[in-house]
Amino acid sequence: MNSLCRTFDYDTLSKRCRLFEGEITTGQVNRSASIPPTSRVSSIAYTQQLYLAYYQTCDRCQVNRYLLCINNTCQCLPHTYWNGYMCLNEGYDGASCQNDEWCRTNKNLTCSSSYLCGEFVH
Template sequence: MAAERRHAQMNSYSDIELFSLATQFQPANYIELLSTSSVSTLVGCGQLCNQNVKCRTFDYDSYSFMCRLFEGAVETGSLVPSGSSTSLVGAVRFQPNLFAAFGQDCVQCTNSRYLICSSSNNNTCQCPENTIWNGVKCKNQGYEDANCSNNQWCRQDVEYRCNNMTIIKTDLPGNDLMWNTTANFSMCCSWCGNHSDCKAFTWISSPGMSFGMCYLKWSRGGGGTINPGYISAYY
């Protein structure tokens, strides 16, 4: 859905972009949820995000005071409708100039919100955990299902999960309800979860592309064959 954008300077270190009301953040993988806490104001939730070097996105509900922090950037997840009209999403804006000290001596990134000092890289300024340098700035690592070009671009600490479904790395031929492109396996999982007739699905990565094919199925059917890039789930 199209997002109405506003900007708020939470403090001198982060520019926060606010999206429209009645939305919440859906990360590419729920391992990206850093914390859930009760905070009295939107500004307070934004400040919590700013204080956590891993935090890139948050959502806040001014009725329940629930503040959720995520390490996933808003462009790697998605904004989805919320059941609450008082919920909205905020995202830290990561401009390239904020990463100018990358690769330089650690003295250049002392107290930096965006880079950390890495002793394993000759005491130089490097990207925080679970992010990677793309030549311009630090961006979130993807997952095995996100068409990563090499292992450095993908997180290696995450297994595939989809509710209480069984995960198999094979195709499930036939029994298709519908199909469409999705950015990753997790979004295919969410799409299946929103359809009561979906009892299984197959996600197929597309090498070199930023999306894959998601096939929802009314039944698991017979067993499929093991194929690189094929991941299926079933009840």
């Protein structure tokens, strides 16, 4: 139900489900003692067709978990950016970028002159 949740893991033994904001491509899933072998990781599949209402009037995205009505237009969810085709997750430290919008600004990350997200002194 939470549109910010894009990835989840589910433990078939304990029936515990955890939700995560990042796409499955945001990072790596690290197996540890806290993640039992009965756990399954998956995510929502994203395609350009889900974003056909981007920047149209809000009546086009009222029932749309991929876009949010902001200033009377359908726009990307928090911590995502428009790449010209669809809303993608903002990048973490070391992710490639073209501008600051591509980086997690809420984590003080900006896009460097070498086109990588990170904490840089400007």
